[in-house]
Amino acid sequence: MSDKKQQKKNDIIEASLELFASKGFYNTTIPDIAKALKMSVGNMYNYFKSKDILAKEIIKFISIYLGNELKKINEEDISTEEKTRKIVAIYFKIALARPEMIDYFLRIYLSNREVFKDGCEGMICVNEFVTEIMIYFEEGVTAGDLRDQDFFSAFGLFMGYLGGMVFLKGEAILPKPLDEYIDDISYNIYKALSV
Amino acid sequence: MQQKVKVLWITGLACNGNTHSFLNYPNLGQFLDNFEFIYHPIIESKYSLEEIVSNTIPCDVLLIEGSISAEIEKADKKLIDIISNYAKVVNKIITVGTCSTFGGIFRDSEYEDITGLHFNETLEVERFRKIKDKTISISGCPIHPELLINTLYSIKNKIELKLDEYLRPKEYFAYTIHNGCTRNEYFEYKVDNHQFGKKEGCMFYDHGCQAPFTHGSCNKILWNEVNSKTRAGQPCMGCTEPDFPKSNLFKTKKNMGIPANLPLGVAKRTYLTLAGVTKAFTINRLEKDIFDD
Numbered sequence: 001m002s003d004k005k006q007q008k009k010n011d012i013i014e015a016s017l018e019l020f021a022s023k024g025f026y027n028t029t030i031p032d033i034a035k036a037l038k039m040s041v042g043n044m045y046n047y048f049k050s051k052d053i054l055a056k057e058i059i060k061f062i063s064i065y066l067g068n069e070l071k072k073i074n075e076e077d078i079s080t081e082e083k084t085r086k087i088v089a090i091y092f093k094i095a096l097a098r099p100e101m102i103d104y105f106l107r108i109y110l111s112n113r114e115v116f117k118d119g120c121e122g123m124i125c126v127n128e129f130v131t132e133i134m135i136y137f138e139e140g141v142t143a144g145d146l147r148d149q150d151f152f153s154a155f156g157l158f159m160g161y162l163g164g165m166v167f168l169k170g171e172a173i174l175p176k177p178l179d180e181y182i183d184d185i186s187y188n189i190y191k192a193l194s195v
Numbered sequence: 196m197q198q199k200v201k202v203l204w205i206t207g208l209a210c211n212g213n214t215h216s217f218l219n220y221p222n223l224g225q226f227l228d229n230f231e232f233i234y235h236p237i238i239e240s241k242y243s244l245e246e247i248v249s250n251t252i253p254c255d256v257l258l259i260e261g262s263i264s265a266e267i268e269k270a271d272k273k274l275i276d277i278i279s280n281y282a283k284v285v286n287k288i289i290t291v292g293t294c295s296t297f298g299g300i301f302r303d304s305e306y307e308d309i310t311g312l313h314f315n316e317t318l319e320v321e322r323f324r325k326i327k328d329k330t331i332s333i334s335g336c337p338i339h340p341e342l343l344i345n346t347l348y349s350i351k352n353k354i355e356l357k358l359d360e361y362l363r364p365k366e367y368f369a370y371t372i373h374n375g376c377t378r379n380e381y382f383e384y385k386v387d388n389h390q391f392g393k394k395e396g397c398m399f400y401d402h403g404c405q406a407p408f409t410h411g412s413c414n415k416i417l418w419n420e421v422n423s424k425t426r427a428g429q430p431c432m433g434c435t436e437p438d439f440p441k442s443n444l445f446k447t448k449k450n451m452g453i454p455a456n457l458p459l460g461v462a463k464r465t466y467l468t469l470a471g472v473t474k475a476f477t478i479n480r481l482e483k484d485i486f487d488d
Binding site: 122130134140148149151 | 279390449451452453455463464467468471472474475
């Protein structure tokens, strides 16, 4: 794929994310997205043949984005405790700077499995993100910092907690700004997972 | 008639498993038409152990089985002196098995300085450095008889063998045991075996199989010409490697669900990406018994 075509695809993904966040996934149509980008509907279909295909590409796009951010942290020569804090901080930072991304992940990807069942089996479409979380856990155990346990019991504790906080933020329930919770949440997660 | 190659088989601290494995070679008669043991602890030979240790009998190849220590004596002579003496006269030396190559299981014995001839696990041993150029290692617990005998024929025929960092012939040790395993399909799709001895399933994910990161030819040159551990339904125990034996051999060591030892040369990120994809699918054919629908 040419760089130009890839750039256009990314533009469509970005515009779709904003529309899905503001209007909702089912209320947003391909013509709405085309209109926001000043493209013809026919041309839109040159990039994505259907809204379901677009939906899958978006979750992969977000997974790669988050995965790249976590990879940078995993490759730093710092303790597991510091990594824990940095992962929490980057997740909240993205939730604040790109709320539509986390919103998509929580409200569309996790809530509309029928859209994603063909082509996003298991965790294929979020592989980059999950792989980095796995590496964080594995290296934490190897370093003697984290307790060895089933991957999902640790994954659920970590991501469920962060997702829950961002959800509460989205519902305007949290009394304090999200980043003021970073220290306590990092402490709680590390304490819960450590040896 | 062509002169036979003269071979001396000396045993250090050993269980004699390599000798037993050697005796399973199907064409032993033919082998003995070409090679002659001046001494072997079990096969009838021309000289006694006493005559061997108190003289320097001419011979071409020295075979050493078992771990080595300065404390070990054979017929009242120090093993290390016997090795030094014969190392001077032979053309080649072969360490037969993992004990004489890396120290093996007897590293846990009461002898203080147990090692292989040139290696203590992965560390190089200084004592016999001068004879390193003459040595070929055939590791394994026990050795595969064909590997030893083919190596002896290579020496007889003056074929130069390329060796790896532990002096093992690349011809046999550049591969992993995984290469040629009949369970590779199950490995690819992450279907583990849950009953030992069954034909179905890969044993890497849960059952401790070390084949993907162990060097050797067990699934290319079959044992007794018919089978291998992994084909028969038992995990590879990594017996050709410097750190053999590890503990807990029937359970895959994992950190948070990720195998602690990954297939040789595969980066963690690469492995996890591939594993994530294959784990998302269920291949019904591989979930069922082969013969029972």
